[in-house]
Amino acid sequence: MHPILLAILIVAGIGLLCGLLLAVASRLFAVRQDEKTVQLRAVLPGANCGACGYSGCDGYAAAMAKGEAAPGLCTPGGAETAAACGRLLGVEAHAEIKTCLVRCGGCAQVAGKKADYQGVPTCAAAAQFFGGDKLCAYGCLGYGDCAAVCPYGAIKIVDGLCTVDPSLCRACGQCVKTCPKHLLAIVPGSTRGVVRCASHAKGPVVLKACSKGCIGCRKCTKVCPQGAVTVEDFLASIDPEKCIGCGECAKACPNGCITIFG
Numbered sequence: 001m002h003p004i005l006l007a008i009l010i011v012a013g014i015g016l017l018c019g020l021l022l023a024v025a026s027r028l029f030a031v032r033q034d035e036k037t038v039q040l041r042a043v044l045p046g047a048n049c050g051a052c053g054y055s056g057c058d059g060y061a062a063a064m065a066k067g068e069a070a071p072g073l074c075t076p077g078g079a080e081t082a083a084a085c086g087r088l089l090g091v092e093a094h095a096e097i098k099t100c101l102v103r104c105g106g107c108a109q110v111a112g113k114k115a116d117y118q119g120v121p122t123c124a125a126a127a128q129f130f131g132g133d134k135l136c137a138y139g140c141l142g143y144g145d146c147a148a149v150c151p152y153g154a155i156k157i158v159d160g161l162c163t164v165d166p167s168l169c170r171a172c173g174q175c176v177k178t179c180p181k182h183l184l185a186i187v188p189g190s191t192r193g194v195v196r197c198a199s200h201a202k203g204p205v206v207l208k209a210c211s212k213g214c215i216g217c218r219k220c221t222k223v224c225p226q227g228a229v230t231v232e233d234f235l236a237s238i239d240p241e242k243c244i245g246c247g248e249c250a251k252a253c254p255n256g257c258i259t260i261f262g
Helices: 003-028 036-045 057-065 076-087 123-127 145-149 174-177 203-209 219-223 248-252
Strands: 098-102 153-156 162-164 186-190 193-195 228-234 234-239 258-260
Touching: 036 057, 036 098, 036 174, 076 234, 098 162, 145 153, 145 174, 174 186, 219 228, 219 248, 248 258
Parallel strands: none
Antiparallel strands: 098 186, 153 162, 193 258, 228 234
16 A cells, blocks of 8 residues: 555544544533523523522522522623523513612712822723822722623713713623722612711811712711611711612712712
8 A cells, every 4th residue: 555545544544543533522521401401591692691689690590400599680681681581581571770879979089199190091000090080089080990891881970070871881891890999889779878088087078178078977867757867987877778869968968979860
């Protein structure tokens, strides 16, 4: 037999043998997937944001298939995804409505600066420079790291302050993970009131930094008929489960740092 032909046959034989071995190995060592998990994963949006409380869409689908998680926790998927998961599980499911709130009202008009930052124009970089260029150590830096990671275009920087469009927000939580000041929070869609401040500084310090900051005066706590407003460590907070949205706290706040949603 010609040497070249022999070499071709040997290589072909080796290739065929390897192919057979791989086929057998794929059968023997295959990781079997639960059919229900696969079906549930197929209807999830694939954002892998973790808003559902699991590591990603794969983890959430597996948990639903095992009965460890309820359908409707996928906020990016909304009502359509919740309904699809419910049908696969044979249960009625409703989407858990959530939204993102910004716990700061320190726009450029009301918040002072302590320096002229000329570094990399990101919040993460600015925060490394003595906490940022604003007088308030807790305030929004306004360089738009949150807007850059939002996959739905729901965040914009307006007058140096992060603003969220609730009609576009899907509560995926990507912005929450990105903000170096931890000013963004995912809250129930039924939330009626929020304190637009995150500063734990004492009143005089707050006023020097921002005219919209909470000074911990407790006037809001005195007028709330539901006891929903409390002040701890010089900062007011509103319990969403108690708040009825009457707006009395917002009227009493001397700095206007409380927002009531209709």
